[in-house]
Amino acid sequence: MQDILFNFISRYVSLTNDEKNAIRSLDLFHSVKKGTILLKEGQKSQNSYFVLKGCIRVYYIINGEEKTTAFYTELDALTPHCVVSKAPSQYYISCIEDTILAVSNADMEAEINCNFPKFESLCRMLSEELLAKQRIDFDEFKTSSPEQRYLNLVQKRPDLIQRVPQHQLASYLGIKPQSLSRLRARILEKSKA
Amino acid sequence: MQDILFNFISRYVSLTNDEKNAIRSLDLFHSVKKGTILLKEGQKSQNSYFVLKGCIRVYYIINGEEKTTAFYTELDALTPHCVVSKAPSQYYISCIEDTILAVSNADMEAEINCNFPKFESLCRMLSEELLAKQRIDFDEFKTSSPEQRYLNLVQKRPDLIQRVPQHQLASYLGIKPQSLSRLRARILEKSKA
DNA sequence: TTGGCCCGTTCACTTAAGTTAAGAAAGAAT
């Protein structure tokens, strides 16, 4: 698991052995069972997550209905809004598979950022990259229809379609489960013709 | 204009006079006329923008049609995807008003980040904050209808509705101009009843 | 002043998503 993390980090900065040991000493890794809720609406968590294996999901409860807005899988990083804003969380985070996470908290990060400028550099680069990527995702979402969004997802994250329940995928695509069902039938119809 | 920038920065870090002078010496500020195109599809720009006054707009041209996906106004920062990915831009950026910008380029930033760790800290905090905020915006978009999105916009960025043409607002809301027209008529109808 | 262009609105029509309800299929629990 450490190797996976260090490999990921090496895309951005190269760490000395001292720096690696500093990270190793942090007790970052946690195994989490499917169904575990990592964050609830109203809570003020300090934790950020990096997925080494498995899948976690962000969802809201709006008028008693679950609305799933994001999935994080292998090598995805997530700092919940409440960590940044210091306000109560508006959403839930749960594990939809048995998952292995690297968990860090804000205090820990602040300290490392102070002592290891390289780490702050890593965080900056990673955030900037994620910000730009997410912007593109948002743009694609805005400029395409539900059907295009589904087809796009099939291309870009085919694994999600296998490992995630349809009704969660539906709200991820901004539609109702029934519409997703229908839309898939429609696509199948077209590909036959 | 410098004061506006320094005030903004002071939300995140406090700068010494030396640091302020270093920034002053950079020749960041540019006045740009309404209609100017800052970035075109296919270009590989290095520039990031911070809006001091005015409004810039991100749009795609898809099947010959303009699709506006973002507006940046006073105190908004924008690092285009192509700066981060080093790939050609997929979108255009243009000024929809006479605008005053702070413009920085990647080389400049790299150098400052090296010499002023505080600046890198600022960039990290800003990116993390924007990432989390944009996540919330995206979530709101996914979980609401065009009508709700419009009403939400009226609440959150009432200025945009005044300063931006309807057909650009429409694609910003993920719909066609005709639908926005109709939707507004519908809302007006309801408020009368 | 006229003509052209861009923009926003309206309308009629088409298409697709939301809603409500029902039923089949797959899993989990006892």
Next chain:
DNA sequence: ATTCTTTCTTAACTTAAGTGAACGGGCCAA
């Protein structure tokens, strides 16, 4: 093995967005 629950699909109906076309207003330029 049986029950209970959750998930997915289907269908009929409603509502809203997409499409194509037309009209009027405002603006600019000839």
